[in-house]
């Protein structure tokens with residue numbers, strides 16, 4: 160190899176590794192919450208609520224019948240039985256959406272449908288099946304053979320929520336239940352946090368487009384599309400930009416331009432110590448402030464981050480496994496914080512390790528794996544192939560198993576922390 164390629168590269172070898180936690184802290188100190196925008200309810204799915212929503216009215220806001228039947232004054236049924244039934248006159252019919260047209264007096268009932276407003280004077284609804292209808296002198300009657308308890312089949316005002324109660328807190332992700340609530344309370348233009356726009360650059364002359372035919376010595380660019388999927392899942396809006404060629408000057412310009420247009424910039428590849436690893440040089444230059452260029456983790460030890468004018472650049476490794484993990488540990492929390500999510504980190508739980516893991520390292524390992532339910536307990540199994548360069552097992556993983564630095568590994572049956580991957584299923 161012509162040594163001119165490696166001029167000045169030695170600087171890249173001198174990297175000071177920091178912990179994942181310290182790296183996350185440095186990143187989050189630059190992250191601000193994004194602005195609020197309003198989107199129509201049908202488009203609110205998956206968005207993050209930007210403001211607390213208080214109930215503008217109680218729910219339900221009228222006393223509602225829970226059955227098709229008759230609204231009754233329960234005291235009319237006191238003492239009645241199969242032997243001594245009570246006869247009550249039907250004086251009104253209340254379909255759903257209509258209001259009672261007659262005020263009930265003792266001895267009278269209204270025919271009423273499920274979901275209709277119960278007349279003020281009634282305190283119970285008795286379902287059709289418990290009554291027998293009859294007619295006498297052109298008037299309709301029902302016969303009841305048992306006492307009806309006050310409140311039966313009547314949903315009181317505010318059963319679910321009182322006016323002014325907090326219905327949905329800001330930072331909440333909107334899915335079916337939340338959308339139902341917003342619709343119920345007439346909130347059509349939903350205040351949500353703007354999705355951070357994220358530019359994606361791949362680097363590397365070996366990369367082919369996904370639609371290109373295979374060539375010897377070259378591979379298709381999978382990281383870009385994997386990252387776009389992770390970004391979307393994290394709540395960001397991915398923008399796939401043209402690959403950065405292995406030329407430092409062009410790369411600087413492209414990253415610079417992307418900083419102007421997007422909220423975050425993510426690159427993949429070219430971040431290690433290789434002769435063409437331009438991202439390492441780019442972040443070492445004066446045009447950005449480097450936050451870190453080495454993390455005490457595997458995969459992704461070369462994960463790098465920098466900031467310029469408050470905008471973050473994540474230079475993730477090119478190895479698919481390291482790129483994936485680097486995103487989950489650093490970019491996802493940044494996007495989550497921009498969205499105002501309370502806890503933007505992957506959820507950590509303690510489970511049993513299903514199979515021993517003996518690869519030791521002085522860095523913490525984040526081993527892709529999957530959780531299985533065994534006799535009522537979750538057990539984590541590391542993927543058979545978990546090297547940084549391996550792509551295929553990412554799809555089968557729903558956790559990252561945290562293997563602390565150790566000289567002996569972890570035995571099957573020992574407890575380990577796992578980080579749950581939200582976008583994996």
Ligand SMILES: Nc1nc2c(c(=O)[nH]1)N[C@H]1C(S)=C(S)[C@@H](COP(=O)(O)OP(=O)(O)OC[C@H]3O[C@@H](n4cnc5c(N)ncnc54)[C@H](O)[C@@H]3O)O[C@H]1N2
Nearest residue numbers: 361363380381382383428429430431436476477478481547
């Ligand atoms: N002398 C050293 N060599 C390496 C070290 C080291 O410490 N000293 N670290 C190794 C580790 S660990 C990793 S991880 C990689 C990091 O490499 P880079 O981040 O610089 O990435 P590249 O060199 O560009 O590519 C690595 C690998 O990934 C493939 N790749 C790149 N981009 C994509 C993409 N968009 N889609 C799919 N695959 C991609 C690329 O072809 C390479 O095979 O460095 C080790 N070396």
Ligand code: MOO
Nearest residue numbers: 458459460481547
């Ligand atoms: O440190 Mo590499 O970044 O193992 O994947």
Ligand SMILES: [Mg+2]
Nearest residue numbers: 429431433436
């Ligand atoms: Mg490299």
